[in-house]
Amino acid sequence: MTSFLFQATLYLFAMVIAVPLATRAGLGSVLGYLCAGIVIGPVLGLAGSDVSSIQHFAEFGVVMMLFLIGLELEPKALWQMRDKLVGLGGLQVVLTMTVVCAICLAFHLSFPTALALGMIFSLSSTAIVLQTLTEKRLLQTAGGRSAFAVLLTQDIAVIPMLAILPLLALPGARALAKAEAGDNAATHFIESLPGWGVTLLTLAAVAFIVMAGHYLVRPLFRFVHLARLREINTAMALLVVVGIASLMNLVGLSPALGTFLAGVVLADSEFRHELESDIEPFKGLLMGLFFITVGAGIKFSVILAQPFQIMGLVIALVAVKAAILYLLAIVFRLRGSDRGLFTLGLAQAGEFGFVLVSFAVTQRILPGIIAEKVLVLIALSMLITPLLFILQEQISRRIRSNETREADQIDEQQPIIIAGIGRFGQVVNRMVTMSGFPTTVLDTDLKTIQLMRTFGFKGHYGDPTRPDLLAAAGLGKAKVLVVSLDDRASANRLVAYARQMRPDLHIIARAKDREHVFELYKAGANDIVREMFDSSLRAARYVLENVGLSEFEAAELERLYFKFDRASLRDLAQYWKPGVALADNPDYIRRARELNTELEAAMMARFSRRADLEPSTSEPAPEKPAPAAP
Template structure:
């Protein structure tokens, strides 16, 4: 019997993995994103699909740990000083958005027939809480967690996580009571919940300040890797459990623990230990959300649910847009934030369950709102795709002609970021004038304020390059980090001006080959020089004399550039690099020559 039960559990695990492995890459390949892939896979294998799983709530409860671990990793990247700098965004921007959206969504709820203000308020409050899992996943996939707009969204999510206890207290306060004694007891219970939450937070902070670092130092001396991994999991799950016991969200507890460990020298080790669990459990969470979509309820009340989803997402999105614009975000950023954060979140399920348990809302309302929130989460990836294809290009196209090139110079520099700024500073210091173009409005505004004239525009547009004087220019420097865009710029420039000298920034060796074929004269791999310097220091550290290490460095620099030119002729973008046998054999031959030459340098007296 036990063997059969164990086998059944193994089948469940394999089913979850198979559904994710098949569906998620497919959706990703189709450009629909991994989140929608997980949701679709969950719906397919859940109780309202193939019925391979019947208890989606238990899976959701376990998989919520993925969100918890995600917040822990975010906390590791956010030092207390940085968190303090974000206090205005967390409590100012976050509270402003929540209050405005709460009021508007409550008014929308009152527009429905036979809906009390208590029901409207609870449903609105649940929908105001954005899905931390979805927003964080999208920001992570776009590598925007560290950007200014990413930090603003993270700040709002943190404030919403803090709201769960006050909202639960309000639900208890507005719940119908049978007697004054019961009401008094309920008020006492509310204050107990607030006190318990404050105490749990204080205990966690104290443990983080005075216990965790000494504990990791002690365990590190054992040099047992699995013990460190187990301790990392203990810290995450323990902090989550402590916060849940105190009535706060588990994700908030993990985030606080991460912040407290952000200045520890074990930070990178903790991140490496937690990351694999985070990815798996976060995927499982989205699978659980897909399973929890009750198609029977949706079909039975499809008109009400569909109208509610549209009304609440549009209402919340409008509020987010208004708050973002008041906070001086651009129209494009405000619209993108509104689309990304317009859904309801996972913490709404907790609030709705508490409200139903205290008779603030009935079971039908809870079921309908649960379906509304799950559908809003499922629609968010589709809304983001639509935004990226039709809305975002409109604003991009609209802003493309903002800057007119006032003065043409023989040297054109495309890209004024961390790479291009060094080039421009060197050229201007030597007295050369440059025409600098960048596509980041914040960079353009900042550099112009600093005194470095920079034009805003998309250098991929032929008319912009022509306006910059590409036909008569002597030198073009392509310093952007977008590989495909850099190739197209080089190709167009070479076609228009055959005598133009082109220096291009390359991401890696394959990009270098493509740039050579596109017509660039010189290609600078963005990490080659720093890697060569690091390799030279490594040789010196291993006992190679400084003069020989320097000679090897100079030889390798020239030799590698020559090899890249040779291999570029054999490069075919339509053949995968390790399947291009002529190129592979040529690379081996050149590598043997390189090793032989370096050996001769080492053996010279």
């Protein structure tokens, strides 16, 4: 018991120290977990000798992750992915197996060993890749969706791989392995079945999961829900995941695949969101524990014995897989940063490789010396995966900065120019054009311009701050210029240039905050709209309406606040100093406090006057709460 508590304290301490440091450094949580495992394992030797058993426990994090992924995918969505699952994912597995097998044969390894290594290295790390894609919010990109399809195909491919590996063993090898293991060896029922029996058992297990999800789990959830106890609901969610994983493991199949199918079956159930909220904390904790055990399990003695050979093999593995993935990205028309994300994101080996290596050793397919090196290669390739994602970010950023496209030829000049067509600019453009006034739209985001054209709105690609492009857009004749650029400095520069060229032009600009208002005011903007100001005023008005004020009273206070705030900004602009933070400007703070007091007094006085004008009745009217100062 004492040993268990010490190990638990050690792993939790490593998590809370290493992961925040790694995320603050921009390295991601996965690399933090892996480095923590290396420190407490090979470096300090504090992980103990029972890392493998802890890792088996931690693998439930991967199982739970696939269950949650299944909950996000309805069967219809899974069917829509069939082309990528069969085409992209299937080609990746087959091509990688073939190339790795051919390379191993060229180095005079036996065919069973070469094919087993091909299977092992064809897999990528579902845990690391999906965790990183989720953290970086890349899962919904084209590259992220393609990577997810390949990972899902690989997880499914583990089942036939486990069925094929025994066929590669030499005659008598399985019997010898069982004899050496003795009576205590844990065997699967599936091992005693012929090939057709394995197939039937697999189909039966999948059918049972689908049927149980529809006809057993849902009624059971309804029964448990009647208790209205959160801990019982959590226990039920864990029972579903652990029970299905145990069933699949009992028949020698992939627990992760079983829980994924269960998640897909339950994706359209009324308990979906409750399942997600109950499982998510356990998944995150076990995933972190899994990554730590991977780092703690790296055998540095194997690396130090042949460091150059090991590093060369890791680089070769990543290079071979990246080359195959890059070729598939071209064939399936992934472009730009999506191609780099798909290529570098899947270029490592995966956690299911540990399972296949262990199984291949028991079947006498992989010699012990080769198995040790393979395990180290898998762990090291997983260790450098976060670094590959960082490399991909740098490459993508450079690609975007180097992408040059000539600006569109502007063949019309309208009285209204809109510079920047993000969410703010789109609303302005739609209202103005649908009111019958044509506009000229300029933006540097080519995808947004193309999307606009898809919906029937005309836009032009180009940098709105370029003088020649502004001249072509009709700056000399325009009546109104709307500046809604995301980049603050670019917006200020555009307003200043437009005011210099056209002193009579009416300029409407979007501001990020109060300080940006002062910058745009100094640059020459006529009307300045804070991006969150109007929506915040509307929300405040709804609050007042729901604490006792009438719609008219709330609207009147809203108008008063709006007018006073605009006047206050003009007043405060005299105290604003460029380059000095507002919090460091005592004169600005003093005047802002005075204006706030005046505003509160004016709003309270307006409310009091309305109360005095109300007609008297025989019974006193119920008191209305005074509105709080915004």
